[in-house]
Amino acid sequence: MKIPWKLAEDTYLIDGMDMGLEGRTGTYVLTGENIVLVETGASLSVKEVKAGLQELNISLDRVKTIILTHIHLDHAGGAGLLLQDCPNAEVIVHEKGKRHLIDPSRLIQGAKMVYGTKFNELFDPIVPIPENRLCVKKEGETMPLSPERVLTFYDTPGHAKHHLGIHDSLTNGIFTGDTCGIRYHQTDDHGLIFHLPTTSPNQFDPGAMEQSIRMFRDVNPDRLYFGHFGMGEDPDQTFDQVLEWLPVFTNTSYEILSDGGGVLDIQTSLMNKVSSFLKEHGIPDDHHIYTILKLDMEVCAMGLADYWMNTGKQTGSS
Secondary structure, X not given: OOOOEXXXXXXXXXXXXXXXXXXXXXXXXEOOOOEEEEOOOOHHHXXXXXXXXXXXOXXXXXXXXXEOOOOOHHHHOOHXXXXXXXXXOEEEEOOOOHHHHHOOHHHXXXXXXXXXXXXXXXXXXXXXXXXXXXXXXXXXXXXXXOXXXXXXXXXXXXXXXXXXXXXXXXXXXXXXXXXXXXXXXXXHHHOOOOEEOOOOOOOOOHHHHHHHHHHHHHHOXXXXXXXXXXXXXXXXXXXXXXXXXXXXXXXXXXXXXXXOOOHXXXXXXXXXXXXXXXXXXXXXXXXOHHHHHHHHHHHHHHHHHHHHHHHOOOOOOO
């Protein structure tokens, strides 16, 4: 088990070892009189979350709230399983995600379409959550944790329609989920701070993503807490990078589909563009980030193809 990181005052990060990878997906722990978790990760991460809480001397009966930024299984798949051992906890979710936590059959079906035969290995089991343990938060609603710490919830579509962003007044940070993309901390060892949008199927909307990111910028945070992965302390750099790469992703996929190409062609083209950028910035060919990117570009390509084939109304410049 990785020892939890202290990121800021009363704010810790547990590595969920998602897909068996270090630094892939995390659970944030907000400490105080009542314990709040942000994200659970997949069910296979629950044992890591429990071990991390034990390392922090936090018993499961002290967990009062589990916040899910969105209901994709790598962020929320373990919520039902963890909740079974947290008798005093409720789960906060976007109003558009609530019914899928009560009955996760469509979540499971969608994940199987993306991950295929790897589904059981990565996500099983998915435990339904009783309705009486779910709480919906809407745009602008707040949740006081202490006189110094208030959480404010924002509706942040783009990656998914069922996505919440959460501002933390104590640290002036935002829990961004996947709306602000992925922070590839793997390149930190070469002095490169690197982010990309994540365009997973099947609710990716580039216009909504851009609007959500600009809203985050207006909040003027000092730090961002990413679903993937960890804390960034230069929000403007993150916003700029993701907004720069977003049209690259949409334009590339639009052009390929217009020429009769498919998901594999999109994946290959994006991988080539991203790899060229990294190599220009000193990341060697044998760096492990390329293995991670191969998986991410595959999933991003699926979401981009889905967007253009089913919901894309504009040209690739959107």
